[in-house]
Amino acid sequence: MAKVLSPSKMAHVVLRTGQFDKMREFYKAFLGGQASYENDFISFITYDDEHHRIALISVPGTGPKIRTSAGLEHIAFTYESLADLTLAYQQRKALGIEPVWCVNHGPTTSIYYQDPDGNQLETQVDNFDTVEEATAFMTGPFFGENAIGTDFDPEELIRRLQAGEDEKLLKKRVEIGPRGLPSEIF
Structure with a gap:
């Protein structure tokens, strides 16, 4: 059987909510x-x-998200540079x-957030210039040992960026050895 024709892009995500006003104000501010x-x-x-990239629908009777149920884990949004990612972080922080x-x-x-319903949102910047470089890292030994990653302090990252450190060096992951899923997130 032939491979199915792939879409040209992902268009949007629709979220059902019982907190319509809070969610629409959050997403307008967040994005x-x-x-x-x-x-x-x-x-x-x-x-x-x-x-539209996000649609919200107020559905009567929608209950709160159950963190341990199956379903969408997160939605990811990409920025062009580490400077852009951290600027958006600072702007969001100023909005609470x-x-x-x-x-x-x-x-x-990546910097992850949570919307009022408990859905997770990832904001990210690619650390490699090409898909081939990223795939090579993902098939290499460090990713095999730790497919989750290394936590960082965004304020420290901003200080280093403002001090003039090279973005390419700042995006290089610090290797910490094996790591499983962090229970406070998953």
């Missing part, structure tokens, strides 16, 4: 976005050239949106 359309039960939010986890996975440097 620096705006609603391309919304009413009292649906909101289509965009921040780029797509008409604090990260729940900061980790250099190896292929990416």
Whole structure:
């Protein structure tokens, strides 16, 4: 059987919520976005050239997220540079949106957040210039030993960036040996 034709891109994610007003204000702030359309039960939010990237639907009877249930783990958003990633971190922090986890996975440097419903959001920057370089790291011994990554302090990362350290060097993962899933996140 032939391989299925792959899509050209991922267009959007739709989230069901019982906290519609809190969620739509959160996502507009988190993404620096705006609603391309919304009413009292649906909101289509965009921040780029797509008409919407996140849609929120208020569904009566929607209960709170159960962290241990199967389903979507997180949604990831990519930035062009470490400077952009940390600037967005600082802007979110000024709005009271604090990260729940900061980790250099190896292929990416990532800052995770949680929305009002408990859905996780990853903001990231690619650590390699090409997909081939990232794949080579992911098939190498360090990633095999630790596919989760090494935690970092975003404030220290900002200090180092502002001191003029090279972004490429700052994105290189510090190797810590074997690591499993952190229980406070998963």
